[in-house]
Structure formats: structure tokens, C-alpha cells
Amino acid sequence: GNSVTQMEGPVTLSEEAFLTINCTYTATGYPSLFWYVQYPGEGLQLLLKATKADDKGSNKGFEATYRKETTSFHLEKGSVQVSDSAVYFCALSAHQGGKLIFGQGTELSVKP
Amino acid sequence: EPEVTQTPSHQVTQMGQEVILRCVPISNHLYFYWYRQILGQKVEFLVSFYNNEISEKSEIFDDQFSVERPDGSNFTLKIRSTKLEDSAMYFCASSEQGGHTDTQYFGPGTRLTVL
Numbered sequence: 001g002n003s004v005t006q007m008e009g010p011v012t013l014s015e016e017a018f019l020t021i022n023c024t025y026t027a028t029g030y031p032s033l034f035w036y037v038q039y040p041g042e043g044l045q046l047l048l049k050a051t052k053a054d055d056k057g058s059n060k061g062f063e064a065t066y067r068k069e070t071t072s073f074h075l076e077k078g079s080v081q082v083s084d085s086a087v088y089f090c091a092l093s094a095h096q097g098g099k100l101i102f103g104q105g106t107e108l109s110v111k112p
Numbered sequence: 113e114p115e116v117t118q119t120p121s122h123q124v125t126q127m128g129q130e131v132i133l134r135c136v137p138i139s140n141h142l143y144f145y146w147y148r149q150i151l152g153q154k155v156e157f158l159v160s161f162y163n164n165e166i167s168e169k170s171e172i173f174d175d176q177f178s179v180e181r182p183d184g185s186n187f188t189l190k191i192r193s194t195k196l197e198d199s200a201m202y203f204c205a206s207s208e209q210g211g212h213t214d215t216q217y218f219g220p221g222t223r224l225t226v227l
Contacts, residue, residue, distance in 0.1 A: 031212065032212050032213045034215075036218075042220060043116075043203060043218045043219055043220040043221050044155070044203065044205075044218040045218070046215050046216075046217070049213075049215065051212075051213040089155060091155075093212040093213075093214075093216075094212055095212055096210060096211060096212065097143070097160050097162070097167045097168050097210050098143065098160070098207060098210050098211060098212045098214055098216065099145065099157040099160055099168055099170075100145075100147070100155075100157065100205075100216060101157065102154050102155040102156075103154070104153070104154050105154065105155070
């Protein structure tokens, strides 16, 4: 079946460091891929998405490229801020009706 | 910006009691979803709902669970007889067309604690 695997956290970085959170997926067909973010005490917010191979999603300095050959959708940011501290979820959706299948989440903590 | 709302934010109940979690999806959206997140675990799909009927449900969504759209705005999740293992954060979401490229917009969640 379809699944998503994320790197385990927590990830602790200093402000302005480079961030990579790895995400790989298993799916039949051509899924859409998403990164959601959950700030402390809040719900899930869409961070970015890509709907076909080689698409790059970007938002708020975060980027991720849909790589079909490596079945990956790694999240990157060049310079993290304290305000980026949150839990990041990689997810896929593969068919009409669009249920999301989530990875386990990666907690990011950015220190000043 | 339109948003999905959920009430209550926190519900405490005794094992065996019925609970109803409420959601107001974004008004022009056609697909509605419930997910849950047990503390420290993945966000898991429970059920999707379209055109007043269940579109898809997971193995978790057994006979103890039901969903309803009682009026033009609310979308509810009922757990008939709660168990300790139902303790989790429950998220409602909605999307415009339900396609796999569509964005799902999530509410802030209801934390259910079963004692």
C-alpha cells in the first residue's frame, strides 16, 4: 500500500543553519506530495505541495522537489529562524477523494 | 481567509460514553475528512465524506464511529461508546473538489481524553 517515511526527529539547529528533512514515499500511480506544518498548540497548515514529477513547491523560504526517480520529496530551507520551530509532516494523496497519508512527523527546534 | 473551525477544543469523557465532535468546513468545499493523531504517533485518516455519504473509510472507522452533516454547515464525528484508546487529537479537514491535487484545510483539532 501507499506509505510515507520521514527522518526521525527531533532535529535541533541553530538560527540561520541549513535545514533538510528527508521524506520518501511508496505509491502506485502518480501521487501528489505535501508538506504540512504544525506549530505548537495549533492545527496542521499546508506549507507547500507538488503535484507532478520535477515540480518544486516553495513557500516562506522552504522548498521541496518531487523526485520520481528517487521517490523523494525532501524539505529544505537555507536559513532557519526560531519561528520555524514546529513539527513538519510529509504526506501524499493518490486518488480522487484525496485521503492524505502522513509520515510520522519531524520535530524541529531552532535555537537562537 | 476562510478557515475550518472545530468545537470543543478539549473534551473529557468517561469510558463508554458517547461523544460528538463538531466541525464547520469551509463553505464552498465539497469534501470533508476526519483524521486522528494519538499522542506521539502519525496523523491517521479516518473517513472522507462527499455528497452526504461516506466516500472512503479506514479500518479504524468501525461501527463505533459515525459521521453526519446535519445541516448546511456542520460536519460531526460521533463515537458511540468511547474506549481508552480513542484518546487522541481529532482533526477535521475540507477540500474544494476532493481531487488528489487539492489542498486539504485543517481545523485546529479537538483533544479527546477518555478516562
